Amino acid sequence: MRKVLRTVNRVLLGLTGLVLIGAGGTALFGGLDLPRKGNLSMPSGWRWSRPDDVVLTDADRTRWTDSGWWWPVIIAALAVLVLLALWWLLSQLRRHRLREILVDSGDGEGAQLRGRALENVLTAxxxxxxxxxxxxxxxxxxxxxxxxxxGLTLAPHADPCAVLTRLSSETITHARTSTGLKKLPAEVRLRAVKHRAERVT
Structure with a gap:
């Protein structure tokens, strides 16, 4: 799920960027009157070629407003866009936390361990x-x-190398052994405690 979400993010961001760059570049091209200044011949029907051109003409804006299907289609398209935007936003905010772990109990069936319980033990x-x-x-x-x-916040006297060594050889090894996992890859981020300077009199 995480890999799919990352791919969707990249595709959507790439498409959005291309649309914005294309629309902005075209509007800037015409707004600066570059075709006339550069003696460029634009294709017939090309829009935004002069500074006084509008984005949508009156004919474009009112072309299908008298048709019965126009407003239902517009409302449905906007509703789909809103739902997609909400789904995208919620998927970003959702935490990708593992709810349970399959533990090898030795009887061939296995047991389920709550992820939150193991997280609490590892944190402590x-x-x-x-x-x-x-x-x-x-x-x-x-x-x-x-x-x-x-994510570990280190005390001022801490030795980062010693902390990582003990975390790997003790904490992570205990968790891997107790759950019967062959491996437990870990990503560790270290941060130092920042104390505010106090005025001494």
Whole structure:
């Protein structure tokens, strides 16, 4: 789902950018009166070739308004555009958190572990590491192949290399062993605590 959403985002952004660049370039081309200044011969019927040209003529705006199908089609098209825009917005805001993980229970059937429960354990164990002030852990991916995303806020005295080493050898290894996963890829972001300067008198 995440890969599909990323592809849709890129396609929509690319198409929107092309439309805006094309429309803006054409309007700028005519608005600056470049065809006349550059002695360019434009094709017959070409719009926006002079500064006084309008985007839509009166004939274009009123061509089908007397037809019975015009307003229903316009309303339906606008409704579809609004629904697509809302779907796109909600898909951006939705958190891609893994709800459950399939754990190998050894009996051939497996068991399901709540993703939030494992996240809480990983967060608590990460915050117990020396040098970690706060931790935020999120599980993504598929329930048979989860991925870990962690954001660690380090204390001023923390050694980033030591924190990463312990996180990998202890916290992530414990989670991988307890869930029976062969691997648990992790993406870790480190951030230092910023203290406000205080005035000393």
């Amino acid at each position: 164990e990460s915050e117990s590491l020396d040098g970690v002030d706060r931790a935020r852990v999120q599980l993504t991916g598929r329930r048979t192949a989860p991925r870990l995303r962690a």
